[in-house]
Amino acid sequence: MILEVNDVVGAVSELVGRGYFGEYRIKDGQLYDLSVDKPVPVSDIHVDVSVRFESDPETGSGTNIFAISDRSTHQRGLLVDAFDMLVQECSKELFERLKTGPRETLKSEENVPSRYGLRKVYKSEFDEDPDRFVLRVGFPDFPPCPFAQSFSVLGFDTAEQQYVWLVTTILRDSRLTRVPYQNADTPDTD
DSSP states (O other): OOOOOSSHHHHHHHHHHTTOOEEEEEETTEEEETTTTEEOOGGGEEEEEEEEEEEETTTTEEEEEEEEEETTTOOEEEEEETTSOHHHHSOHHHHHHHTTSOEEEEOOOTTOSEETTEEEEOHHHHHHOGGGEEEEESOTTOOOOTTSSOOSEEEEETTTTEEEEEOHHHHTOTTOEEEEOTTOOOOOOO
């Protein structure tokens, strides 16, 4: 499958146009089909294509999009790994399955001061005042996601009281405080 796009929004739009209407998420280490709120057995997962957009060559952070077909239900949908954290959220078996599909690496988004309409925070800014930023989990006031899905976690600048995009190296930093909304599940990123 060849995609002729140069950004995440374009890739998602093109894949939806090719019939990948379903939405998948990682929950408890498994791939969940959100339309039926059930896990998909790893043996039923076929990755038709995965696309990676490198966003910061120095840190290796990026966004991954997986176009997935469920072999048992014939459902097709997308898994978007906007924080480049699947290795920490998936079971080992699921992570290995996701790596099996054909892979494309597309446009580099170097020096992008914002991402998805959110101010981008780099590690150097975080290191100056790590207590200023938190990772909010499951908050109902998240801004709309530009690729027809929804955010499950987002960075928050407590000084400016606004949502921000945290680069992957910050998400992996043990000093980043995770703040779940009431009873929201906190992703295990250790």
